[in-house]
Amino acid sequence: MTVIIHAAVAYLVLLLAVRLIGRRMASMMAPFDIVVLFLFGGALMSAVLGNDHSMVAAISVVFTIGLMHIGVSALKRRSPRFGRVVDGTPVIIYERGEWHQDRMRDLRMLESDVMAAVRQNGLMRLEQVRYAIVERDGKVSIIPEGDD
Incomplete structure (x- = not known):
């Protein structure tokens, strides 16, 4: 159960980090930007999984992150204000x-x-x-x- 909670928190932390980094689309990202994003993900994965390196934990993390993404997408559809916070505005x-x-x-x-x-x-x-x-x-x- 802690793996699922850690995965949900990691998703939110990465979402916040990406918003703070700025809005460069992938084709405009410098190699430095890509390295930073990979390091964020790698650093959080060890915190999410901890000592549990089982297949069940890995699958739980993948599904939790997927469900978090679906949930954030649904909230963006329901609340334009939330969408502006998550995605920004032109x-x-x-x-x-x-x-x-x-x-x-x-x-x-x-x-x-x-x-x-x-x-x-x-x-x-x-x-x-x-x-x-x-x-x-x-x-x-x-x-x-x-x-x-």
């Missing part, structure tokens, strides 16, 4: 020629990340961009000038 970081440096700092985003998204949208210059928005999943959406 954030405008560039608006009509002005960078919002404070927001970028909070999100740990660099101008070069935004410029990569600009180029991926077929634009070449920042002057062609009306808005750059960091979505909940960390993706940078670009709204070009002239789009209404």
